[in-house]
Each structure stands twice: as structure tokens, then as C-alpha cells.
Amino acid sequence: MIKADQITLDHLLIQQGALFTGTLMVPSLSSIEDVPDMENCIPINLAIKAGGVGHWGHCFVKDELQNKYWNSPYAYIPTLKNLEGVIGPDFSLYRDYSLERQQWNCYRNRVIAYHWQKNGINVIPTASWSTPDSFEWCWQGLPSNSALAITTNGIVSEKEGTRLFIIGLDELIQRKNPHSLIVCGHFFPWMQEKYPQVRMIRIKSYGQIWNERKKAMR
Secondary structure (H helix, E strand, C coil), X not given: CCCHHHCCHHHHHCCCCCCEECCCCEECCCCCCCCCCCCCEEEHHHHHHCCCCCCEEECCCCHHHHHHHHHCCCCCHHHHCCCCEEECCCCCCCXXXXXXXXXXXXXXXXXXXXXXHHCCCCEECECCCCCHHHCCCCCCCCCCCCEEEEECCCCCCCHHHHHXXXXXXXXXXXXXXXXXXXXXXXXXXXXXXXXXXXXXXXXXXXXXXXXXXXHHHC
């Protein structure tokens, strides 16, 4: 799973001090007890362009926009520290990706999130999954009884994607028992009804923000 030819000395150094867990041997992330006001949580690239101050940035964006955090892990720490906090990396676990590629992206998600936490950045861990076959490894390293973040991007108009989202969300809540879920994108009303014990916090996806801006320009 780990692509040794893509692991640099920097990637090893940023994991120093980590407690490794699971079959993927990923760093364990710290639990988040209190969730701040997320009203100003926007895509991380937009948050940085806005100067950072007063904004949270989320990583529910294209992988190409996140690759720089993996390729140059030290370079962006000062910039990210200007933000109020970030929702952790979300390198894609698409179900049509090979198992190797999915696990590699999961590994990168944990390594970078750990690196950011270690450097004093407020990081809410991201939880993602593909098919039920991923459930045994896709949440390794995530804290239990914590705030977590998820996205519904790309599943609303796709029946199978919605089905797998529902199955995965049930499993995530059973295994990790989050006290809060930050939900990026479309919010299904049944989520709060089905999980009344979980505080649901909604944030806008890049697509939602873009559509609002287009409407305002008309």
C-alpha cells in the first residue's frame, strides 16, 4: 500500500512522535472536544486567498489542490496557522480507484492531518469511505468520541453513491461515536432525525458557494 518511492525524508520526519495504528500504520489523530463556530468555513484555497484571519478552511476540494500539502509539507504551515483552523485533508477514496490507491490516499490524509495537529493547527479530522470493503481500514487513525467531518459531494445525484453513503455513515457512527459531524455539501434532513445524539453542523461546498455567487451576479 505505502508507495515507498513517494515517501521522502520529510514525510518520515513529520510523523515523528506519532502513535501508529491499524494495518495501514497511520498516525493516530487527536480528539476534538469543542467545535467552534463554523459559519466562516470555506474551501481551503478560498480561505487562504481571503487572508485566513477569521476563516476555517476545509479540504473538500479536488485532490490537485491538496497535493501541495503532501509534496511540500513544511512550506504551508505558516499560511495555515493564519486560519482559525482546518478540516483535514480529503484525498479521494473513490470506489472505482484501486485498493492500493484508496489506501495510499487514506494514509496521506492521516499523515498530513497529524503533521498539522503537531504544529499547533486546529484540525478536525475528515472521515471518508468507499464501499463496505473499505470499512476495515478507512477510519484507522481517527479519534473516537470526537468531532469529525464528512462530505456528501458527488453522491446526491447518484443512487449507488447515496446507498453507500448511508451504509458508511451508519458504520462510522457505530465505530467512532462522534459527538459532532461537520457535513459539507448537501444535507439530508434524515441525518439529524436518525442520529439525534450527534450534533450536525453544515458547511458549504465549493459548488454551493460558486452557485450562490453566480446567482448574485445575475
